[in-house]
Amino acid sequence: MNAFQDLMRIQTFRSCRNAARACQRLNMSTQAAGDSSRASPAITSGTGDISSTAFWGRTSITAQLWAERRKALVDIPDPTCASTPGAIKHRLKDDKTAAESRVVLSLPLKSDPLLRQQYENFRGGVRFGRILEDMDAVSGNVVFHHTLPRHLSLVTAAVDRLDLQEQIPLDEDLEFRGRLTWCGRSSMECQVALVSVGASSCLSSYLCKATFVFVALDPQTGRSTKVPTLIADDPDDERLFSEGEQNKKRRKHQQEHALEHRPPSEAEIHLIHEFFRHRAQLFQSVQPIQRGCDATTSSAFIEESCLPSPPQTGGASALAGGVDRGDPFVSLKSTQMQSVVVCHPQERNTRGKIFGGYLMRQAYELAFSTASMFFGPLATVHLYAADEIVFHHPVEIGSVLTFTAKVVYTPIDSGDSGSRGGSSRVQPPSLADHACQMKVACLVTHFGQNKQYLSNTFHFTFTSSLNGQGQGAAGTGNGCQGVHVRPESYEEAMEWVDGRRRFLRSKALSEGMPTEELT
Structure with a gap:
């Protein structure tokens, strides 16, 4: 019995060690559009605290994203907090570009066997429920860095849409790409795409893409609060912002014509x-x-x-x-x-x-x-x-x-x-x-x-x-x-x-x- 218990302890230790190593090997980076000085320093890879019980049961991707978010809360004090010393207060910005909160995160399923085991399903394919968890975490980091240095409560209001363009391969290295596409007074729209490594930077080239809608709340009052305005400084940003406006109108139209409010046609x-x-x-x-x-x-x-x-x-x-x-x-x-x-x-x-x-x-x-x-x-x-x-x-x-x-x-x-259009993939x-x-x-x-x-x-x-x-x-x-x-x-x-x-x-x-x- 003692030998069996020792074996179980060794296996548990190895599992935790392998998960930590896989988490540390993740390649987190940002992509700045034209001006690298605008990239958020908190997005870059860091060790963070991955021992918190809040990370148990999460994938290495989600654990690393949360660790980065926790580290940013410590490194960047909230300037609106009365206890923050005036000498280290960060200047509040009324507007930001999408590049300042953009997240690009590698998912090396092919090159990292330990990580691949976290995502494999019973059919030998990708366990899509884990992808959903990671996409939610990526979108949370995007809106989190857009609202910094304020420490706001960011609530996921809805996943407006998720489309699976192709079956996600388990034998390829992939990337999560998240960016802010639209901002209102207190609401934000974020798109997260899962793409192959080396794919075009355009969000239209993807394996899977999801659109998240967030609402920013004041942590003290619980009421909605203003977020920085999103600056569209290139044609791609302008197109996505326009699509975000149309998405908002569509959601409002669908809500007004929902069966809870109007009878069927x-x-x-x-x-x-x-x-x-x-x-x-x-x-x-x-x-x-x-x-x-x-x-x-x-x-x-x-x-x-x-x-x-x-x-x-x-x-x-x-x-x-x-x-x-x-x-x-x-x-x-x-x-x-x-x-x-x-x-x-x-x-x-x-x-x-x-x-x-x-x-x-x-x-x-x-x-x-x-x-x-x-x-x-x-x-x-x-x-x-x-x-x-x-x-x-x-x-x-x-x-x-x-x-x-x-x-x-x-x-x-x-x-x-x-039917959907043709593709070389399955x-x-x-x-x-x-x-x-x-x-x-x-x-x-x-x-x-x-x-x-x-x-x-x-x-x-x-x-x-x-x-x-x-x-x-x-x-x-x-x-x-x-x-x-x-x-x-x-x-x-x-x-x-x-x-x-x-x-x-x-x-x-x-x-x-x-x-x-x-x-």
């Missing part, structure tokens, strides 16, 4: 009525019973019996009633899956709350599991995009989180599918293949404070393709034939309509089409 109401009419016809007709799963329909959500959709003849009936080949359907609630986790101190961020990247990872991995169950064992599931991940309230340590995921929409008409299946729109809600229960509330909502778009086993059993084709979801109540109908809007928005954005009419 006439066309959407017609689709809902088609569901009702089709369901009434089903109960008035005799249909064969399909038992279990076969080689082409292998969803784990099909129970012992389910009614297949009768053939439709096109038009709105086909859109609501299923495709002509008669795929089966299930209700939205039958696809629901849950996970429950307890928030321990090891999952906190630099502000003492539960790390938003951890919440995104938990939600994504549940959504991925639900999509895998939905499409069945013959399919390989890929993330296509994430749309509007909203952080309603912070999560305290000690909270019990209940994540609930469900499929809220599946495209059942050729007009609802789309791409996720396009929306022309079988896909689904997933919604994940995070309910927080805090027994110590006797309260319960909705903390986050997440929206993911997944695609599927037949794996080797599925191609052998189900024949040829890239898409994975499966079931479709249909609402069975008014609440489910609203979720279906909202999911359809988000799915069509993903399609429109991938094709460079306007999205205002999709609300």
